[in-house]
Amino acid sequence: AQKVTQAxxxxxxxxxEDVTLDCVxxxxxxxxxxxxxxxxxxGELVFLIRRNSFDEQNEISGRYSWNFQKSTSxxxxxxxxxxxxxxxxYFCAYISNFGNEKLTFGTGTxxxxxx
Amino acid sequence: xxxxxxxxxxxxxQMGQEVILRCVPISNHLYFYWYRQILGQKVEFLVSFxxxxxxxxxxxxxxxxxxxxxxxxxFTLKIRSTKLEDSAMYFCASSVGTRYNExxxxxxxxxxxx
Numbered sequence: 001a002q003k004v005t006q007a008x009x010x011x012x013x014x015x016x017e018d019v020t021l022d023c024v025x026x027x028x029x030x031x032x033x034x035x036x037x038x039x040x041x042x043g044e045l046v047f048l049i050r051r052n053s054f055d056e057q058n059e060i061s062g063r064y065s066w067n068f069q070k071s072t073s074x075x076x077x078x079x080x081x082x083x084x085x086x087x088x089x090y091f092c093a094y095i096s097n098f099g100n101e102k103l104t105f106g107t108g109t110x111x112x113x114x115x
Numbered sequence: 116x117x118x119x120x121x122x123x124x125x126x127x128x129q130m131g132q133e134v135i136l137r138c139v140p141i142s143n144h145l146y147f148y149w150y151r152q153i154l155g156q157k158v159e160f161l162v163s164f165x166x167x168x169x170x171x172x173x174x175x176x177x178x179x180x181x182x183x184x185x186x187x188x189x190f191t192l193k194i195r196s197t198k199l200e201d202s203a204m205y206f207c208a209s210s211v212g213t214r215y216n217e218x219x220x221x222x223x224x225x226x227x228x229x
Contacts, residue, residue: 006185033215045158045220052215090160101146101213102160102171 002027004094004106012112013082021077021109023092029053031097034068034075039089039108048090051075053097079111086115117141119221121207127227128211136192136224138207143163146186147190148208148218151175151180164190 002025013019023036036048049059051068059066065082079086092106120139140147149161157165162172164182172180181193182207190209196199204225 004126020191035217037220043224043225046209047217047219050215050217093158097215101163102148102173103150103158103218104160105158107157 002029002032002096002104003092004088004092004104006092006106006109008109009107010110010112012114014114015084016081018078018080019082019111021079021090021111022105023075023077023090025073025075025092025094027073027094027096029096029098033095035093035095035096035103036066036075036077037091037093037105039091043087045091048077082111082113084113084115087111119207119209120221121205121221123224123226124222124225127224127229130199130228131196134194134226136194136195136205136226138190138192138221139188140190140207140209141211141219142188144209144211144219146170146213146216146218147182147184147212148210149192150206150208150220150229151203152206153203161192161205164177188201197226199228202226202228 006023031052034051038046065078074084089108089110091108093103122137147164150158152158160173162176163170179195183191204223206223207221210216210218
């Protein structure tokens with residue numbers, strides 16, 4: 001069965017510091033998709049990125065960047081020059097390209113940006 | 116920008132009562148989902164729904180749960196006889212296509228069972 005591990009339960013950094021959130025997954029599937037979602041204090045889940053297992057190119061979107069390494073089954077998320085508005089719980093998630101269509105979420109990392 | 120909406124935002128009920136949680140998915144989406152998040156824990160899949168039938172359900176989704184798309188816009192989750200352990204945030208999600216497409220989540224309904 002697929003499993004997503006976010007070993008960092010909580011992280012606190014001072015504003016403007018860079019921070020990396022780790023995500024490691026386990027699967028026997030050859031193709032799959034990985035996601036990051038943000039859950040701000042208001043509670044909703046906000047989609048951030050989707051990555052196809054065929055595409056190992058890193059992606060940058062403004063202050064956000066993602067590093068996907070299939071060899072180590074990791075899909076890490078870096079926030080550069082963090083801001084207080086980045087404070088949230090961040091979830092990594094997985095979906096297989098075969099069989100079920102459910103998102104399997106990690107346990108989340110609570111990120112606190114200290115002003 | 117289109118979004119998934121959910122009502123109510125907070126529901127308080129007595130143990131053993133029936134509750135219906137309502138969702139309006141994004142209008143051109145075809146796949147619908149319910150997830151739940153017990154306070155402080157990870158988000159867990161409950162059920163997926165496509166073409167007016169359940170396509171997959173988790174072991175959490177037992178006979179006490181049911182889903183329905185009563186009209187062209189609403190998607191509901193019913194819990195027939197609520198238990199204390201059903202207290203959680205329930206998220207509805209929808210996607211335009213299958214697994215390749217991101218699932219967009221609603222703001223959630225916080226269910227409190229007393």
